[in-house]
Structures are given as C-alpha cells and as structure tokens.
Amino acid sequence: MPIDKNELRRVMGHFATGVTIITTVAKDGQMVGLTANALTSVSLVPPLLLICVDKSADSYPHFADSKLFTVNVLSGDQEDLSRRFATKSDNKFQGVAYRVGANGAPILGNVLAFMECRIVASYEGGDHTIYLGEIEEASALEGQPLLFYRGGYRSFAP
Numbered sequence: 693m694p695i696d697k698n699e700l701r702r703v704m705g706h707f708a709t710g711v712t713i714i715t716t717v718a719k720d721g722q723m724v725g726l727t728a729n730a731l732t733s734v735s736l737v738p739p740l741l742l743i744c745v746d747k748s749a750d751s752y753p754h755f756a757d758s759k760l761f762t763v764n765v766l767s768g769d770q771e772d773l774s775r776r777f778a779t780k781s782d783n784k785f786q787g788v789a790y791r792v793g794a795n796g797a798p799i800l801g802n803v804l805a806f807m808e809c810r811i812v813a814s815y816e817g818g819d820h821t822i823y824l825g826e827i828e829e830a831s832a833l834e835g836q837p838l839l840f841y842r843g844g845y846r847s848f849a850p
C-alpha cells in the first residue's frame with residue numbers, strides 16, 4: 693500500500709534542514725520567489741546544486757522560462773520572510789529589501805548566503821521538477837541559520 697501523503701510529510705519532517713527562498717524572474721520582469729528546503733549540494737567541480745519545485749506552485753512556470761534561479765539561505769531572524777514566501781500572493785516582494793544579482797534574479801537583504809545559478813538540466817520528480825543549477829556566484833556571511841524541523845521553525849540553542 694502506498695505511504696499516506698501526510699504520514700510521509702510527518703516522517704520526512706524528522707530530517708532537519710535550513711530554509712531558503714528560491715528566486716527567479718518572470719518574462720515580464722516581475723520578481724518571483726518561494727520558500728524551499730529541498731536543496732542539495734551536488735558537485736564541487738563543476739559547481740552544481742539541485743532544487744525541487746512543486747508543479748502546482750504559482751512560481752513554477754517561471755523557472756523553465758528564465759532558466760535561472762538564486763538560492764537565498766535564510767538567517768535565524770528571517771522566519772517572517774520564510775512565512776511570506778511560503779504563502780501564495782501577488783505581492784510577495786512588497787516592502788522586501790533585495791537587489792538584482794548578476795543572473796537577473798533577486799538576492800534578498802540580510803540572507804546568510806546566496807548561490808546564483810543557471811539551470812543546466814531538469815528531471816521529472818513526481819509532483820515536483822528537479823532543477824540542476826550550475827553555480828555562477830556564491831557568497832556567505834557570518835550569522836545564525838533559520839532551521840526547520842518536524843513542521844516548525846527552530847534555531848540553534850544559544
């Protein structure tokens with residue numbers, strides 16, 4: 693019998709992760725982003741990572757169109773930003789500090805790290821598409837990460 697979807701989410705939630713906002717840019721120039729924790733470092737030479745994007749996300753078509761994305765790794769004090777980008781809305785970027793990176797996708801203010809990518813391959817992944825990105829720019833700051841575990845936001849004990 694196939695595993696129940698909610699039970700699978702509960703079990704997978706025991707795998708603690710950081711939290712990112714994956715950004716890209718729409719054909720009309722509008723900034724696009726969604727909260728994501730399905731991120732894996734794949735290769736150092738060449739520099740590759742992968743993300744998984746839900747086919748039902750409003751952001752979904754813009755990745756295939758732009759063929760680029762930026763991974764913004766959130767700091768411990770960016771839970772509100774994570775919640776905002778995990779909620780469907782036409783104005784996620786309203787009032788949000790960002791700059792446009794070299795690849796054209798937004799880099800959010802005060803993130804712990806960012807990786808600017810060009811999509812070099814995509815794979816079927818059930819109800820998600822797996823995007824392999826070649827990392828063209830990457831940078832990190834000192835700070836504490838935002839964590840996600842068992843369906844809730846966490847931080848390292850002080």
Ligand SMILES: Cc1cc2nc3c(=O)[nH]c(=O)nc-3n(C[C@H](O)[C@H](O)[C@H](O)COP(=O)(O)O)c2cc1C
Binds near residue numbers: 727
């Ligand atoms: C902690 C967390 C991690 C998430 N990870 C992913 C992910 O890896 N891929 C994905 O497609 N959606 C993920 N989501 C769900 C999206 O953020 C959510 O569906 C969002 O509403 C999509 O926005 P959109 O429909 O405006 O594009 C995650 C949500 C949370 C809270």
